[in-house]
Amino acid sequence: MRTQPPSVLTDQQLVAQVLGGDTAAFGQLVQRTQGLVTQLVFKMIRHPADRPDLAQEVYLKVFKNLAGFKFQAKFSTWVGQVTYNTCLHYLEKKQLVLLDPTEPAPAAAVEDGRRAPPPLVAGPETDPETALFDQDLTDILSxxxxxxxxLYRTLIALYHQQELSYEEIAQITSLPDGTVKNYLFRARKQLKQHLLARYQRTDL
Known part of the structure; x- marks a missing residue:
């Protein structure tokens, strides 16, 4: 029987292979989740020198606890949860805050009526001048x-860049769905206020 290449195997099949002793299959799981792990670590941790060690710590924890994962959620969501908690522990140990404690408690969820995450900037255009302008906007926005x-940086990255659902973000962060929606609303509001304060409307 012909063996399927790792790229076409499901996460569950790859996990089974790792647990069966095929440690090379773990590399495929890393490739599938490293974008999410990188986004979380980079948005939550400001100190660049600490980021590689934290990412390595995440995958060590994932490997160590792989046998206990029962696929009650997507594998990538579980890895995201491990990453988020690892970064949270780092922040607590360094006495750094994820969110300003003066921020008011979230009120009722703000529903934006969308299911798909909307882009924060327009997509690429074929016109070079327009593409350059879009790149400038992207740099300003970043x-x-x-x-x-x-926390706001993290939620924006998960929703707009990783295109995760409110439910998936809630599972990763252990925040209620309504709180995720509310914080995302506040993050966009703060972003807009910052842009309007920093740049003239005609410059954007």
Whole structure:
């Protein structure tokens, strides 16, 4: 019987192979989740020197606890949860905050009526001048996002860049769905206020 290449195997099949002694299959699981892990670590942790060690710690924990994962959620969601908790522990140990404690408690969820995460900037255009303008906007937006609290940066990355659902983000962060929606609303509001304060409307 012909063996299927790792790229076409499901996460569950790859996990079974790892647990059966095929440690090479773990590399495929890393490839499938490293984008999510990188996003979380980079948005939650400001100190660049600590990021590689934290990412390594995440995958060590994933490997160590793989046998206990029962696929009650997507594998990537579980890895995201391990990453989030690892970064949270780091912040607590360094006495750093994920969100300013002066932030008011979330009120009722703000429903935006969308199911698919909307892009924060327009997609690429074929016109070089337009593409350059879009890149400038992307750079401006990225710089503004970095001014947000770590939790807001993280939620924006998960929703707009990783395109995760509210439910998946809630599972990763252990926050209620309504709180995720509310914090995302606040993050966008702060982002807009920062951009309007930093740049003239005609510059954007």
């Amino acid at each position: 710089a503004a996002i970095e001014q947000l609290p770590p």
